[in-house]
Amino acid sequence: MKLSHRFATGMATAAMVMGCWAVPATSAQAAETLNVYSIWPEPYCKPMFKAFTKDTGIKVNFLRFSSGEALARIIAEKNNPKIDVLFGGPIETFAAGVKQGVFQAYKPPSTKILPARFKNADGYWTAIADDPLVFMTNKKFLAQHHLQPPTSWNDLLDPAYKNMLQMADARTSGTAVTRIFSLLEVDHRDEKKAFDYMKKLRKNIQTYTKSGGGGTVPIGLGQAAGGIFFIVDALQTQDKGYDVAISFPKEGIGASAEGIAIVKGAKHLDAAKKLVDWATSAKMQSLLAPNKINFVPANPQVKTSPAVAKLLATANIIQIDDKYAGQNRKRIVQKWVDEVLNEK
């Protein structure tokens, strides 16, 4: 009996302890704060938020998620939003969010000077950077097989790459969707031609990774020979010391803008607007190069870092039509799953 009572008191005490924790930690409400989900990884977004706090005095609490997880959470939290801003990540994630009605329209001052593909017509999102795709290959593998870094989409069909390429899965990764639409644009939207190519390429694929950068380390380590990645991921792989080559197909390859948006029902709306103003302006984007963040700035007032600019000088970056991509995304991804991924 005594012990059973002790159980009860123990449980009750524990419940009370937990109760104290259950109160959300909002004591730091005195200073102006902002809650953010960042799709940019911490090494990228942290210096940005630090500078923003220095400029404005607004403290940024953030949590990093992959684009899919971030949006899934925002959708689940729709009725009682926990955050104010979704920061970074490919705009196709933002486009999906617009369809779910989770964002609030706001047009920052920079909207006026941004090219059309860097802003949503209704102001639901605005671009803060641009990110072209590249081919990345392991130099040791190239040397062993007497190959040059690939400069054409067809180079990747070489049997030497059999079972040695890693790239992202279109169901989870914006990188993959951008890659597929690049191909479609290169082939003048001839779906049969583009899918025939992808089916052939399938034979050289070791695995389709869940995240866009998932294949970079295996390629750096030589577990795989090459793949198609965003330039930020590829350059970071090089910066880490892995011996990889970056090249571009002569037929052209696409790019995806990175966005920012205010969440509908944001509890700190004014601060959220300030962050959007700041992130879309030269104030933030001129910090990218000094922090070795290899995005291409979206704001035309900011110069691309010399290293990236030099690399891109040789590249044929083509436009992916947003309207076409937006209208066909779901169907094309499904087609990719049915005809490429699950093809025997």
Next chain:
Amino acid sequence: MSALALKNKARPDLFFSLIVAALWVLLAFFVLYPLARLFGRAFTTDAGVFSIAPLLKILGNGNDMRAFGNSLMLAATVGVGGTLLGFLYALTAVRSGLSPRWTRIIDTVNLLPLISPPFTISIAILFSFGTRGLITYDLLGISQYSAYGFVSTAAAEIVTYFPVSYLTLRPILAGIDSSMENAAFSMGASRWRVFRTMTLPLALPGLLNAFLLMFSASLADFATPLILAGNSFPVLPTEAFLQITGQFDLQGGALLAILLLVPAAVVYFIQRHWLGERSFVTVSGKVAQRSHVEILSPLARKILFTVCACITVMVLYFYLLLLYASLVLAFGANSTFTLAHYHTIFTDGMPVIVDTLIISVIAMPLGGLYGMLMGYIVTRTRFAGRRTLEVVSMLNYALPGTIVGIAYLLAFNDPPFDITGTAFILIACYVFRYSPTGIRATVALLHQIDQSLEEASESMGARSGHTFRRITLPLIMPAFFTGLGVMFIRSMTAISATIFLISISWNLITVRILENMTELALGPAAAFSVLVVVIVYVVLMIISYLLAHLRAQSSGRVENILGG
């Protein structure tokens, strides 16, 4: 307080009824309600109308059905393989006359997969057995071997989860009185006969429990297949995750997860049915002299040693690889020794470490108590709805973590239950998701304890509370400590559910590790993993010391957390 001796279906008294009521309220709130919200989401259209059309669509989808079949095959393989391996280890530990020092070493090494973040083994397998793996390519020169697919996924899951089956089986085997085996042996029965007709049947509840735990763990595991399954072997938990995070199709993801409930439930009921009628009493109250047993022939012993040693060496190698990755500048590219990664995690990573520890330390005792209480109630008492209670208590364990996470997010984001973003929701998730190990351990142990022990105590005038404290509690204490250990381990290492429940105020180490890996920061990821392993190991040693101390007082028999 007749609650504690209910073979004769005594009427439950007030106190007992209150406990059952309290358990029901907790389960209703933290298991049934979120699940109901999830089902609601799965079976209503956007317009809010009930519809089974989406379910029919999934049942007609060849790819989803293939994933379903793959999940079953994987879970069955891991269930059988993990149970066998755990049994092998348990047998080696308690029946082969291994010196205590070697037992300790084997225990320590094989605890590693259990106490480290879930993807560590997968990553190590990838680097060791991949197309250009350290072992397959550099050592053996095989270049066309692919580390993606069924075999490596099953192997990684078996290595990751078999310590659970070992933990479940070791106390059971240790509890089987070896003097009985000896008696049979000395009366002329062959070793095999003794093993087959005594040891094996007595260990049956443990084996079935281990199988159930392994089967469900594999069924719900998403981290391993996410990394290792590749393209040709889709399984349901990853498909559900992809459906939600890739296609933003919460409904489709929820439905796929609900499909997983079917096999989990079937296995559970088969196990119940099997165990229901049998008696497995081995703690009979008679003094059992610990004697040296010759139940295993020298050859059998050698085989056991070799198998255990090989697997132990492999696990050890995986973790040395991890330690190495945490101590070099860039794994595979720059092997210069550095402590920079540790510096990073103890400065930038410090808040996450503190959050994780606070949550784990609170979740541990709550989950341990809850597990023991639930295990006791469902085994030793009779009341209407008892089985339902047991089934409900297992639900969150059987569901894939992604789905539990999403269900919690759906259920607890809006007033009046607005607890997302707090530590409370993480603790609740852990307690109701990871205490089933403690529940199962308690159940399995109680199956072995003859109820007449308790009845004897009561018939001699001891009050039931007294009986529980002096007789039952010491006997189920090992299960409680197993539950406690597993709670802490899981709280430190879980990811699939919690990735949806962490918040700006409360973040966890495992999520940071996954982050680090997507940031290509293998060094900090490895350093965090090593830290988790060290912390959990130290805590487990403390628990095991406490248990040993406790037992030394009551019975003089020293056991530890590893074998209860």
